[in-house]
Amino acid sequence: MTHYTESAALLERAKKVLAGGVSSEFRKYNHPHAIFYTHGKGSRIYDVDGNEYLDFTLSQGPLLLGHSHPDVLQAINTYSEQGQLFAGQHIREIELAEKLAELIPSAELMRFCLDGSEAVQTAFRIARAKTGKAKFLRFEGHYHGWLDNVAWGLSTPSAEALGERENPEAYPWSAGLADHARDEFIILPWNDLELVRKTVAEHQHELAAIITEPVMCNNGCILPKDGFLQGLRAICDEYGIALIFDEVITGFRVSLGGAQQRFGITPDLSIFAKAIASGYPISAIVGKREWMGLIEDAKVIHAGTMNASNPTVAAALATIQVLERDQPYERLYRYGQKLMAGLQQAAAETGQNLRVQGLGPMFHAGFTDLETVTDYRGTLSYDKAKLGKFIAGMHDRGVRVIGRGLWYISAAHTEADIDHAIATARQVLESMVSETTKN
Numbered sequence: 258m259t260h261y262t263e264s265a266a267l268l269e270r271a272k273k274v275l276a277g278g279v280s281s282e283f284r285k286y287n288h289p290h291a292i293f294y295t296h297g298k299g300s301r302i303y304d305v306d307g308n309e310y311l312d313f314t315l316s317q318g319p320l321l322l323g324h325s326h327p328d329v330l331q332a333i334n335t336y337s338e339q340g341q342l343f344a345g346q347h348i349r350e351i352e353l354a355e356k357l358a359e360l361i362p363s364a365e366l367m368r369f370c371l372d373g374s375e376a377v378q379t380a381f382r383i384a385r386a387k388t389g390k391a392k393f394l395r396f397e398g399h400y401h402g403w404l405d406n407v408a409w410g411l412s413t414p415s416a417e418a419l420g421e422r423e424n425p426e427a428y429p430w431s432a433g434l435a436d437h438a439r440d441e442f443i444i445l446p447w448n449d450l451e452l453v454r455k456t457v458a459e460h461q462h463e464l465a466a467i468i469t470e471p472v473m474c475n476n477g478c479i480l481p482k483d484g485f486l487q488g489l490r491a492i493c494d495e496y497g498i499a500l501i502f503d504e505v506i507t508g509f510r511v512s513l514g515g516a517q518q519r520f521g522i523t524p525d526l527s528i529f530a531k532a533i534a535s536g537y538p539i540s541a542i543v544g545k546r547e548w549m550g551l552i553e554d555a556k557v558i559h560a561g562t563m564n565a566s567n568p569t570v571a572a573a574l575a576t577i578q579v580l581e582r583d584q585p586y587e588r589l590y591r592y593g594q595k596l597m598a599g600l601q602q603a604a605a606e607t608g609q610n611l612r613v614q615g616l617g618p619m620f621h622a623g624f625t626d627l628e629t630v631t632d633y634r635g636t637l638s639y640d641k642a643k644l645g646k647f648i649a650g651m652h653d654r655g656v657r658v659i660g661r662g663l664w665y666i667s668a669a670h671t672e673a674d675i676d677h678a679i680a681t682a683r684q685v686l687e688s689m690v691s692e693t694t695k696n
Contacts (some may be wrong), residue, residue: 259653263305267293276294283317287661288645288652297324299669302657310657311674315665318506318619322579323669324616328406329535332575338525341568350565350573353574357541360513360577362523363502366549367541369565371532373505374402376542377468379559380526381406383548384499385555393466393501394457396447397425398633399408400475401468402504405438411476416637422446423456447473447632450480450488457492461519466499466526467492471516474506477636478614478621478663486522493525499548500524505531505540510589510618514579519687539565585668586618592675593617593666599679607686610640611647615664648687 268291269279276341277285284291293305300323303310312324322329336349350369357363385391397419401407408430413419420426443460445452447469457464467489473479493500501524507516508529517523525548530540542559543549547666551557570695594617604611613622614630624647630636644662651658656678658664 259306259308259655261289261292261306261308264293265290266657267305283660288649288660293613299323299325300667300671300674309656310652312657312676313664313678314657314659316536316666317531317659318510318665319534319536320665321510321537321667322576323667324577326535326579326669328579329572331683332571333537336571337568338573340567342563344562347565347567347570349567349570349574353565353577356574356577357529357543360518361508361529362514362517363527363528363545364541364543365546366553367543368549368552368559369559369570370540370542370559371538371563372402373503373528373540374404374407376528376530376540376551377401377407377501377503378404379500379542379557380468380501380528380544381466382419382559383526383542383544383551383557384501386551387548388465388498390465390498391462392442392460392463393468393471394443394445394453394460395463395468396445396470396473396633397427398476398636399447399468399470399473403431405434406441408434409439409442410444410633413637416634419634422449422452422634423442426451441622446634447479448485448487449632450482453489454492457496457498461496461498461542464496464498466501468501468503470503470506471520471522472507472511472616472619473633474619474633474663476633476661477623477630477639478616478619479539479630479632479636480614480616481520482631486520490522490524499526502527504529506619509577509580511616512586513577518543530638533576534569534573537569538563539569539573572652579668583668589666589668590617592670592672593620593664595672596620596664596675596678599675600682603679603683603686607683607690609686609689617666619663619665621662622664644693647682647685647691650688651681654681654684656681 266533268278279291296305302310397410456676503514508534512519526544533606552559597613597620601613610624612625624643625638627638
């Protein structure tokens with residue numbers, strides 16, 4: 258029987274000095290509480306109670322190569338010996354920028370930041386400066402960081418509370434948001450191109466940008482409908498506003514050039530983070546020269562003492578070098594799609610209403626009677642309590658999955674890992690059937 262006694266004790270100790278015992282809100286919601294880990298290697302992570310987990314969380318996505326890849330760690334150690342932070346430029350920063358420009362279709366110019374939230378705000382600043390307009394259009398359920406002007410539309414008291422699709426209600430995700438933050442954006446359901454076209458036509462005089470996850474990874478891992486991203490590109494071209502892709506999750510995970518390469522759509526500005534550096538804190542705001550030139554000309558100010566430090570740049574370069582050398586993408590898709598199919602089959606054979614959807618390198622599994630989920634409103638049909646039981650059952654059997662049902666595949670996962678995850682899921686689903694029968 259899996260136990261978590263040491264983690265529980267450490268959590269109580271942590272609560273005396275860390276608010277809630279954690280340094281990020283999402284860590285509270287592990288099973289059965291925040292867990293303390295000792296080390297990770299490849300596709301496995303280990304906790305203070307000696308439990309070993311087959312890991313599909315990959316630290317919320319960044320560990321595309323798995324835990325503790327030796328090439329990445331060696332590059333970080335070697336380059337850090339020359340210095341940590343110079344308050345100036347260094348050669349590998351140029352090398353990283355040149356590599357991103359080579360790989361990412363929209364990356365004519367770029368700046369490095371520390372995380373996705375910061376890079377998103379940089380994109381907004383550029384769009385406002387170039388267009389002379391103040392608002393951006395965004396979509397329900399899309400996550401663009403935790404700062405005030407994007408911390409809306411991520412939760413709702415009920416599906417009905419969202420109101421009409423043409424004029425949705427957006428609820429604050431947190432207390433303490435500035436009142437004026439709600440005035441910075443227009444929000445719509447995703448995947449409804451005609452509604453976007455109509456709304457932009459009505460509000461084009463005040464819109465600087467449209468921002469979207471090219472795949473709605475943070476809620477349901479929903480793919481864009483055919484023509485949706487192309488339609489957004491055409492609308493932005495028609496009205497001279499910025500198309501911003503938030504590729505924090507999709508960047509380097511779905512292909513070396515991100516979702517923009519996979520779907521053949523070139524945005525004006527894009528945000529990359531997470532998988533770019535195997536868990537080290539770096540992000541990039543990249544874009545076409547006509548937009549990024551405002552930073553080049555110092556009309557838009559972008560700064561940051563910790564930007565492009567030696568260890569983070571070394572981590573990013575090494576990660577990309579391994580991806581180019583090993584070319585794991587065919588395997589990431591094959592294993593991910595095998596796992597998706599195996600979970601769906603196990604659910605069908607146990608009579609469970611588990612719905613699995615996504616690309617493969619990342620996907621979502623949740624319990625709903627809907628045949629498919631195409632926007633945030635559809636995700637509200639998911640049975641959160643049932644998902645919680647499934648995630649807990651997997652965790653207690655040594656398979657770690659993000660609590661909201663998002664799964665990540667890494668280059669370190671093997672086919673045996675995938676088979677084990679499917680077999681474990683079947684056990685959990687069968688146990689849930691037995692529990693229901695007893696009740």
